[in-house]
Amino acid sequence: MPDSSLGEISVPIEDSTLQLAELAGYIATICFTLQYAPQAYLNYKRKSVQGFSTTGVLIKLVGASFLAVNAILLGEALPLCIYGIFNVSQHVIFMIQFAFYMKQKKFFWFCALPLIPLIVGVSLPETIPLTNTLKPISQLTSHLPQLYLSYKKRTTEGVSLSTQHLNVIGGFCGLFMYSFIEAKSFMTVLVYWNSLFQAFSLYALAVYFDGWERIWSSLPLVGGNQGSTREEPALPTVKNPDD
Template identity: 40%
Template sequence: MSSIDVFGSILGYLATLCFTIQYVPQLLSNYRRRSVEGLSLTCYVIKLIGAYFLFVVALISGEHPSVICYGMVNLIQYNLFMFFWFRFRHVHWVAWTALTPMAPLVLVYLWPEVGNYTIFLKPLSQVFSHIPQLMLVYKAKTTNGVSMKTQGLCFMGGLCGFIMTLLVPPKSFGVTAAYICAMGQGGTLVAARVYYGDHPRLGARGV
């Protein structure tokens, strides 16, 4: 293995580490508040679906282990968010999201050739899931309830992962697109916090 491959792998695992801990501040905030106020349920349901497709397709197609770990970590995180909506908002239908992995498993099993295309559902889910969250922030004119630590880690994870794909090309451009979208997700919400004056340095309380 060349030094470039080693460095790329290190960046890939660093990206996975960022994605592993990124939602800890947000999850702790929800747990302490006993609330999911400020977060969009639609956003996280779409994220969960995309994470299932990334994990299943990356596992079957033999992507870099850090990419597979990325998908697995996302699954755990987003299912925890589903539990919070079940627990704090009594949205019982979210329990059915546990069946989500059936979709990519059936698709890849019946039509193996679509695997390289279904992995694009991850970055697409990141884009379309982000729209409801941005709309919620826009209507409320505040990012209160959204953890900026989470968004900062999301941006850093996306950046490290993107650089990794330049050094160790993935089997599908969908992986690269997922990291690019992660940068966009984190960056736009941090920008929104500054724009609406919610930044801690501007006197608002941030999480």
């Protein structure tokens, strides 16, 4: 998630338009805070993490951990701290799901990852400006393993497109806000564009491999462009979803 604090007004606008831009920013924050809830529910419903990249989630957890801890240590705005805590919690839940559904206990150890930025931030506070860059970098790179996995399996089964719908809403709302309010850095705006890239790239794979119905389906589809049919939730499996 980009910096939640608002910058300078970039163009002369009426108060009502400014309020609308600020509202869009808050909507974006809510979307990015809740975006992974549908994915966690999908994993729980099918008792499987097949098709969901463990590598991508691990990269996201690293970035989210540094964002949350650094925001708290620096006394950032409360919305940013809350977002960071929620983001870490959601990715820790994914690690627990990986451990249970793949029957690999090593993922429990990754739940302790937030302790690393806490130790670094407290003992070496001068490194915080540097480690703050890990969140946007991880957000920009963590989607690539998921794209690769979906392309290799030739299906988007296992990926919640409801999560991507929230990415789209949050991305457009964020870009709308920064059409009227000056961003504090280019990286802030880039992260909103990246949210749209993540969503539309998965939409493209979903349509190509699974058919148009996949965009709004509540369950994965099988058959792709050959004639899709609804598939029942997958049974538990120990196979690594990145295989």
